[in-house]
Amino acid sequence: MSTVTAQHTQSIDADKLIRWSGFTLILAGLLFGLFPFAHPNHDPQGFRGAAWIPAHLMPNVGAIVALFGLVGLFVRQFRAAGTLGLAAFIASIVGTASFVSGLMIEAFIIPYMSLELPQLTIDDAPPPGIGEAFMVMRMLFMLGFLLVGAAVIRARILPRGVGVLVIVAILVNTFGDMIIGEPAFYLGSVLFGIALGWLGYALWAEPRGRVHSGSLQ
Numbered sequence: 001m002s003t004v005t006a007q008h009t010q011s012i013d014a015d016k017l018i019r020w021s022g023f024t025l026i027l028a029g030l031l032f033g034l035f036p037f038a039h040p041n042h043d044p045q046g047f048r049g050a051a052w053i054p055a056h057l058m059p060n061v062g063a064i065v066a067l068f069g070l071v072g073l074f075v076r077q078f079r080a081a082g083t084l085g086l087a088a089f090i091a092s093i094v095g096t097a098s099f100v101s102g103l104m105i106e107a108f109i110i111p112y113m114s115l116e117l118p119q120l121t122i123d124d125a126p127p128p129g130i131g132e133a134f135m136v137m138r139m140l141f142m143l144g145f146l147l148v149g150a151a152v153i154r155a156r157i158l159p160r161g162v163g164v165l166v167i168v169a170i171l172v173n174t175f176g177d178m179i180i181g182e183p184a185f186y187l188g189s190v191l192f193g194i195a196l197g198w199l200g201y202a203l204w205a206e207p208r209g210r211v212h213s214g215s216l217q
Contacts, residue, residue: 021072025200031062033193092144
């Protein structure tokens with residue numbers, strides 16, 4: 001009897017974790033998707049403006065809460081996604097955490113340098129190693145969510161369209177500016193926000209009696 005009760009309690013706890021993870025991904029999607037529309041110009045007026053910090057906190061907070069959402073996603077499809085799911089979880093956690101570091105630099109370091117050293121512009125080549133570090137962060141972020149999308153498709157627990165959209169969105173977000181220029185900033189962010197929101201809703205809205213199939217137990 002005690003074993004049955006313990007298993008039931010664990011199931012309830014897993015259910016709560018997965019559903020709350022879905023909510024955090026929805027929130028992350030909203031913050032990423034709305035960010036480009038709140039983003040000030042990269043100029044002295046924009047750096048000094050009251051909107052700079054709040055606007056740049058949007059993707060920062062979005063990435064942080066997405067970390068919690070990725071935990072629930074991993075738990076939900078642990079068995080069904082297999083090794084690919086584990087690789088997706090590790091890569092997306094590392095990539096998102098690295099992404100937060102880059103966002104903090106843009107939010108606080110770039111405005112200070114641009115205002116205190118106006119002879120420098122953000123279009124100048126960065127000091128050796130900085131550009132390479134940002135490229136590594138960006139590639140880790142992309143790799144993580146490519147694997148997340150692939151794991152969703154493989155697991156077949158959540159709608160496969162979610163996985164496809166995650167893959168398309170992260171590719172547009174990473175490489176779109178090379179093809180269509182500035183509009184990719186808006187398109188990539190909105191697509192990625194929709195992908196995270198849909199992923200979160202898929203986790204949050206699942207019937208409670210079904211969340212244990214394929215889950216980590």
